[in-house]
Amino acid sequence: MKNSILKIAALSFSTFMLTGSCSKSFLDQEIPGRLPIDGFYKTDADAMQATVAMYDFLSEHYNFGWSSITLVKTFPSDESNAGGNGPGDQPGYQALDDFTFDSQNEAVFGAWRMTYYTIARANLVINNVKPENALRKRLIAEAKAMRAYNYLELVSLWGDVPVVTKAISLSDFQKTPRTPAVDVYAQIEKDLNEAIPDLPLKSEYSAADRFRLSKGTAQAILGKALLYQKKWAPAAAQFDLVIKSGQYDLEPDFAKVFSLQGEFGIESLFEVNYVSNVPYDWGNFPWDNGRALESNIHIQLMGPRADYYKKAPADSLIAGWGFNLPKKSLYDAYIAAGDVKRRQNTVMSVAELKAAGGDWTDPTSWDFEGYLQRKYGSYQGQTNGSGGAVAELNYGTNWRLLRYADVLLMAAEAYYRAGDEDRARTELKKYASVRTSAR
């Protein structure tokens, strides 16, 4: 008897289930740790975080899948060889070096994709943050400058590219055409002209905020975009604004220009920031999640290959994976120019390595012409090898995306082409007096 009461109770309970009245709510899905889009981009703090995500993607770009746009541009040049262990090591890099790459080349494809990923995060800020106060106006201006910077990378590498300024849905995949290069440049100019009035000077940012895009940076990007379009006089005018702003100068000690010591220094306009304090070891390094990576693994990539390299006792350049090997012609060019200081901080010969007490055990190693690279060098002092951290994985060295030296040289070109050779020579002299004098 008691048993059948239980049965009936259970059955009536199940009838309630069967009615389906609660079926809709039963399938409601909570998404842990996520917020709907319309609940965000409302406050100053939201706007700030959205901008940080955009800067963070820039660092992801330079770490993702070995597709940093810097290396994609460097390997086809005549300054270096791909290197690594052999022709099958990072075939994407080897193909760039050998001019056998195509659109599916991993590094090319990655660079293309990552550039748009940063743009997409800038779009989120521009389209969702309401410019209701000075801070938010500035953050939107930073995003516009970031978007322009990345479109300049795209248009200068690929020409006609899709201009995406809104969030894309699946149905847009097949109906987003390439935009003529002239219109891409127009979008770049528009973004920068809108951003510049709202951006502060570099010195108006606090020391901690100097990773952000400033007025001078935006003007220099605009100048570069105009220069690439052969709009010589307007380009010169933008560079002139940067030069006359009094915000920048050349770094007197060249060793600091591409090393940890000179980061966000007097010469810096725009950098990707990395740190060495996370600390990574071989177990916790986020190989397949560049987004979580806070150190610069490319420095390790470009260090002299450990299999062959014996460090000179007094030198701090430690071993790496041996990519981006300088060509002999690069070294010879420095010698021919008598340019000692820049040479010493850019490229080292095996003869110099041996003279200092080091060694290179295989002169026939892949892509090796007898020279090792020291620009963005794998220096012991720029990484962290203590407390469980592994030195190879913790380089904090920043990529320098835009420097005052670039501004001076671009200004010289713009003025010269615009017919003002005197001013061109003035800017060149400023550069030469600091950089190429035998100091």
Add this chain to the structure above:
Amino acid sequence: MTEDSEFGAVINNAILMDPITPVIYTGTLPAHAQSALNAGNPLSRDENGNYYGISDFVKGEISNPIAQMHNTHQETRQSKVVGNVYGELEPIKGLKLTTRFGIDAAFQRNHSWSPTFWYSSERLNTVSSVTDNNENWFNWQWENFANYSRKFGKHNLSLLAGMSAIKMGYNRLNGSSSGMFAEEDKFAYSDFTPDDVDRIAGQQNYKQLLSYYGRVIYDYDDKYLLNVTVRRDGGSVLPPSNQWGLFPSVSAGWVVSNESFFKESVPVIDYLKIRASWGINGSLSNIGIGQWASVITAQGLRYPDASGAFLVGAEAANIANPALKWEESNHIDIGFDLMMFNNKVNLSVDYYNKTTKDLISPGTAPGFAGFALPFVNSGDVRNKGIEIDLGYRNDDNEFKWEIGGNLATLNNEVTYLNPFVQRLPGTGLGTGYTATFFEVGYPIWYFRGYKTSGIFQDQAEIDKYKATTGITGYNPKPGDPIVVDVNGDKSISNADHTFIGSPHPNLLYGGRVNLSYKGFDFLMFLQGQAGNDIFMGFNRVDRPTANKPAFFYNNRWTGAGSTNTWFAANTNSEFVYNSDKMIFNGSYARIRQLQLGYSLPKPLLTRANITRARLYVSLDDFFTFTDYPGMDPEAGSNNANSLGIDRGVYPIPRKLMFGLNVSF
């Protein structure tokens, strides 16, 4: 300890480690090991205090696998609670109402610690660490259904209708800390490590499944059989507008041998059934929660400011895919079952065709979209073939025997792919190479790479090849593989990558033999497959001194005319390691079991109150027939897009077993 990876996994390292380095050093240390020790590195020792061998030849993260095993301290304990209660009511005859509630809960603790060690400058741990992971799963299912069965003369009818609700809960809490006071098990808990380097992680989630279903089973006089099922399933991981899928299936059978005319005219056939079925099944594959949605996340997003302090970032992650829906597999099966000669011979033959539609797989968005597309209904995959099972058994005499075999053909092809992408990339292999792709007209996740056609024997052959093909920018040496310019653009680049193999067998088969005579019995079970390829993926182009299988040396090209199939010594060419040279026939036949038993005579046992006692000796997985020159033809990965790639996994061990079965 990792497996199935070409980067530092234990079996991979056992293959790649040089044969000169000893497992342990028993005498004085060689100079390189002594200098590593002098530099203050924590070299590992075994239980007897001997240092583990460190290679002076093979660099990088490749390291002594025995030392790796020694330094791995890990245990996982899982407690499970499974059970259900039900109530049943039969209000009228033939109608049964059932409600059933079940739980399936698992509580798991994974505990591990890592001592300090130094295998090389690229594989070391300078601070000992402790990790504890608590994971809990709690699933409940509630089912309510009504079943009505009735016989009307020769008509048999059974009706079923019901519903099921499932809720799956998961939570975990992970903690780790570093700097152990002493490297021993009893210190491997976070209470005994300094507090300032503790880390914690965790999360909790729930997902739900709701189903309604109905079924009709009908037969007439055991001759004509019909089964119709319809289910409607709802999954909470899908977008709200697409949560529901409808999945019907029908099967029909005709037992010809129950027809009176058949019994008389074909007495030799005891049983014949012809059957056909069609149906659609739904699958949610492994979609994660909320992965169709574009929602704001701050997880793992941070960027250092110019003073090095981290700022938190947040963004809308992923491209929303509100069209994400159930993956469907549409299957047709036509066949018959046959028994002949007093049930001595049995034969089943089936034709099957299963098309998986809207396959759920990781999405690929065009680069300019700017976000990842985690899951899409990306394409259709068709599997079709024939299955045959044939057996003969004879129990008439004291010598009883049974012999049987089964055979299935498999034809796998991708028949549709979202048109915005030509082919989906699958798994990466080694440094910078994608080895598998998903593309229309090819088997799912086929191997892609350079196609070669022999070996260049001398410079004259190279010159002739370049002259006739017009290829420029390609500078092979004698002894290199001849790479085919597949796309005919007169250059060799990764645009020439093409289909080089399929991980899927086109034939699967098995065989069994059972013999018994008096107290003796013998059993053999064989299983095999043919037509699948294996990609030998454990070699590393970036580690020139890593060991290779001996045939790389024995079969190598040594000069003009020596061989046209294997290349000259080469550790690093993509034309070798990303080409069909690494593709091997993965066909094999394996005798899964070979067993001989003897049952003690009954009279002897009855006195000891034992009903049965059997002694046996068994060889399990002992004999394998294959041409694959790696360790094991079954070595491929379990990941779908990595199937058939041998990165180095534990081979299936051969087992010799003696046993005694006793029943009272």
